[in-house]
Amino acid sequence: MKKGLKIKVLIFLGLVSLLINLNVYEFRGEESLRVIVAYEMVTSNNYLQPTFLGDLYFNKPPFFNWLIAGVSFFIPWSEYTGRVVSVFFVFLTVLLIIHFSYKLFGNRILSLLAGLVYLVSVDILFWYGYLAEIDVTLTFFLFLSFYLLYVGFFENKRMFIIFSGLFTGISFLIKGFPAFVFFGLTYISFVIFSKRWKEFFNPAVYIAAVLAVVIPLLWIVNTPYPDIYIKRLFIESISRTRGGTDILKFLSHLVYYPVLNFKQFLPGSAFLLIAFLLYRKENTVLNIPFGIRIFVLATIVNYMPYILAVESRGRYIIPLFPILSIITAYLISSVEKKNLVRYFMYTSIFLITARFLLGFIGFPILMEKKASRKRVAYSIADTIDIQKKIACDCKSEKTICLYLDFIKGAPLKTSRHIPDWNYLIDCSQKKKGEVLSIYDLKGKKIYLYKRK
Incomplete structure (x- = not known):
């Protein structure tokens, strides 16, 4: 089997591995928040102002929730409904990486390898690549914006720069102000690298900037409290x-x-370091092409806000993974005589096999634990009359409330919105009725009350 075909097979298997038993591994952390917001959008038919357990939600724009809501019309509400969005955008990102790499270097093996480097990164293959989180979806749109900006700037195609602004606006609808920062820092890095200072006055970039602002404004002015939304998004970013x-x-x-x-970027980061050390050991002068040099600069410039901010989380740099993947693929391909490409493929086989094992064996084992929120939700559903009014005042254990949404076929809300509740889920330890059940989630107690 030829090397190119082998890499294609690995990419295909890697993507398939992301789908294994996604409905077995229950929602965790912020996944439940994303899906609850989408669920309440669909049931209320209000897609402009997100709500969470009935309360107005301002911390994130709604585009990712819109995507989940759209999927729900084709895939019934379950873990798949939220997670298939992330898997789909991992697939699109891999395709864009391959296309961009081939456009830069005209090398099919290198291009496919770059897509594989991104796919098998541990944070993609074993975590964010399948979770109902915004990170890999945001990564696709920011990388698409980067691609269009690169082509528009260095090939003097102004319409590409303008379209880059359009996708920056969509990126804002996913995460907020960081999208503008990425666009601005990337453009600045291009100007600095090329020393084409007059490009600061390029009309196309100002049109793109206006477009990037107008797109989210079209949504935000149609929300009940646009001033609160803008202020909250800004505070959230800062x-x-x-x-x-x-x-x-x-x-x-x-x-x-x-x-x-x-x-996070393993094994790509390790192979990138090995390739660099091999060059140094052989005293080889790196003949790095134009595209890779600008990628390195753009990565460093966009990395600076996060390395300087002590509250930065690891996932914030995932949008840089596609750029890093292309850099990594180029360098390990350049030391082909050391068989780094072959070793990377062996490593990828190992990781993809591990991912299949995680899906087929690991997820069922993990879900046997006593602290399963999904199991608690089904236990509650068996204990009460599910058709009666249920309120949820335990936002920290929103996963339980989400599964009850699915079982009931209607969204749970806080007692402020359902004052005449028949049953209440609470974790405040303040007695609020007749205690039907107490659930212990690793030391945290969830109380199920019935109105007296």
Whole structure:
């Protein structure tokens, strides 16, 4: 089998592995929040103002929830409904990486390898690539914006720059203000690299910037409280990436954060380091092409806000993974005589096999644990009359409420919205009725009350 075909098979198997037993592994963390918001959109037919357990929700724009809501018309509500969105955009990102790499280098093997590097990154293959989280969807739109901006800038195609603004606007509808920062820093890095200072006055980039702002404004002005939404999104962005006044915490972050990122991008990060060390060992002068050099600069410039902000989380740099994947594929392909490409393929086979095992064996084992939120939800459903009014005042255990949404076929809301509830799910330890059941989730107790 030819090398190109082998890589295609690995990419196909890697994508398939992301789908294995997704309905067995229950929702965790913020996944439940994304799906609850989408569920309430569909049931209320209100797609402009997100709500969470009936309360107005301002912390994130609604585009990712719109995607989940759209999928629900084809796939009934379950773990698949939310997670298939992420898998789909991983697939699109891999295709875009392959296309972009081939456009840059005209090398089919290198292009396919770049797509594989992204796909088998541990944070993609074993975590965010299948979870109902916004990160890989945001990554696709930001990388598409990067691609269009690159082509528009370096090939003097102004319409591409303008379209880059359009997808930046969509990216804002996924995460908020970080999309604007990515667009601005990327364009600045292009100008600095090329030393074409007059490009700061290129009309196309101003049209793109206006378009990037207008798109989210068309949504936000149609919400009940646009001023609150803008303020909350800004605060949310600043609070997650703010710097620290504690010098020890800042210095610790400077050491810890790159190590965390290195782990996230494995095995690509390890092979990138090995390729660099091999070049150094042989005293080889790196003849790095234009595209790779600008990619390196753009990565460094876009990385700076996160390395300088002590509150940065590892997943914030996932949008840089496609660019890093192309850089990695180029370097390990350039030392072909050391068989790095072959070793990377062996590593990919191992990781994809592990991912299949995680889906077929690991997920069922993990869900046998006593603290399963899904199991608690079904236990509650068996204990009560599911058709009566149920309120949920335990937002921290929203996963339980989400599964009850699915079972009941209607959204649960807080007691503020359902004051005449028949049953109440609460975790405040303040007695609010007749206790029907108490569920212990690793030390955290969930109380099921019946109105007296």
